[in-house]
Amino acid sequence: MELLEEQINTIKSLLLVPYECVPPAVFLYGHPSTGKTTALTHVLSQFAGLSAVVSCVECYTPALLFQLVLRQLAGEDQRCDSVSSFVSTLQRIADEHPEENIAIVLKDAERLRDQDASLLPTLLRLQELAARPVCLVLVSNIIWDKFLTPGGLPQPLLVHFPQYSRGALLEILALDRPAEVDEHFYRGFLSLLLAVFLAPCRNLRELRYLARANFARYREPVLAGEVDAGDARRLWRHVEPHLKAALKTVYLREVSSAQWERMQGLMPGAETAGADDTRRLNTELPFYSKFLLIAAYLASYNPAKTDRRFFVRRTGRGPGRVRPRPAAGARASALLTGPRTFPLDRLLAIFYAIVEDRVAPTASIYSQVSSLVTLRMLARIGGSDNLDIAKYKCLVDFDTIKSIAKTVHLEVERYLYDFV
Structure with missing residues (x-):
């Protein structure tokens, strides 16, 4: 959490406020895997009012979005087919919980651009339409300028999540260290991994996957007694071919680790895996x-x-x-x-x-x-x-x-x- 301290404090100053003091809209943006959801979840755990967290990937119609939000706020299914019905139901829920702010969080907010053109302007004006302390929190991987329309949109408060530095990535990846592995040894492996992959890939999820997939190969000669754990040069020579092969699969590999390992030659069937993947791509x-x-x-x-x-x-x-x-x-x-x-x-x-x-x-x-x-x-x-x-x-x-x-x-x- 120390790495996100600035962003967490900013979100706290916007959401953890007295009744009727929440802003109409907040926009959290940054590249994937920069801590947006982590920081927001941490703040919402301290939020005293009502909150609803919905992914826009699931909401292919406005009616479905309204129903999912109201279900989390009211604890039961609410029939809602229009904006006016959504606003009136939201007012009723707010009246049933006096002295409580309401936060509506929409993740993957860039999907809203594919919905009806009037949906996003309506959501940004929820506080004004409902006349209740409702704060809309949008979470997106793209900048706010890409949401703008010729008719204009109400401006939310912007909170930027920058990409992690090399040192920050090293600290986060080190948290995945297996309990039986020496910390200095594991950090040495992570340093080699970042030296190879940091330029083409700064996605934390991808780097964590690559670390898990390649660490067994890095440690293999040590467990076999062939190389001393402190001999970084020989360890690098051993793992270098596997890191080269993994470099070709960044962002293009299958989600299944078994299929990815077959491409690396770690499992039986490696002879045909590469040809199959080439035909697929x-x-x-x-x-x-x-x-x-x-x-x-x-x-x-x-x-x-x-x-x-x-x-x-x-x-x-x-x-x-x-x-x-x-x-x-x-x-x-x-x-x-x-x-x-x-x-x-x-x-x-x-x-x-x-x-x-x-x-x-x-x-x-x-x-x-x-x-x-x-x-x-x-x-x-x-x-x-x-x-x-x-x-x-x-x-x-x-x-x-x-x-x-x-x-x-x-x-x-x-x-x-x-x-x-």
Whole structure:
């Protein structure tokens, strides 16, 4: 809780207040796994009034949202088909509990943007409509600016949850240390894990999963008596191949740990697991989406200074003058650092260089980039809505890209810095 002390104190100052002093709306936002729910749950445990916590993922209609909120506030099912019915029922519940504030918490609030356009403005004005001390708390992974509509919205009080620092992540991950494991030994493993994964992934849930999945491999030679627990160099050499393999599965692995371990070769059946996963990821993408994904991979793993060498046309299609292959140490370092971010204009430049047809820069091409982000094959970095300044990162591994490239008859190795 010390890591969230500032945010917890801010929420307390807004919710743990005397009767009729709660604000109309509070907006908690930040990247996934930054402690929003943890901090809010801690404050609500001290909240003396009525509270309801609902996930907007479950509420595909306004009526269902109203019913779930009223069920938690009143303790029984309440029929509610309209906003006026919801407000009148909310007034009755407030009158039955005088001198008590009401907090309505809506998690995954970005889903409200897919509902009726009048729902969110109505919820933000609940205190005004009901004339009762009702505070709406919205919890979201996106910034408030993305909720704004042309007609405008009432401005809530904003509480930002920043990403955890390296030190904070280390402290949180250390809480999962098995009881029989020495703390210094486990922290040494976490330091290696963060050195590999921190650049491409700062999601706490993903890092915790990776720590649990790889710690057994890290400790294996120690338990076998082959390596001393203090020999960090030999431990690193032992676990390095497994961390490299895990780096390719960040955000793309199956939820099942058994399937992920088969990809690592930890269980029987590992020989076919990789091929099955490649076939699963190599979906029937549109023709130009395949070239866009290949271009994204090239932009993520090729240094920007090599673009002219590979993609400026000289005597036909393909890269120009071939240079000596980079040293093995440099290639290993590039693999460990993971995919790098690139701007949209670089992605499109590579796309137009590798695609055979003359493709006009239409809205269809831009929409296919957005579709690849939705499919979690690309990650969008930054919060701007302007496509021309957006930055992206490829989340697909080389085996999948190679498989996709075969379907469009493209020899992707000719364009990769590590293979030339």
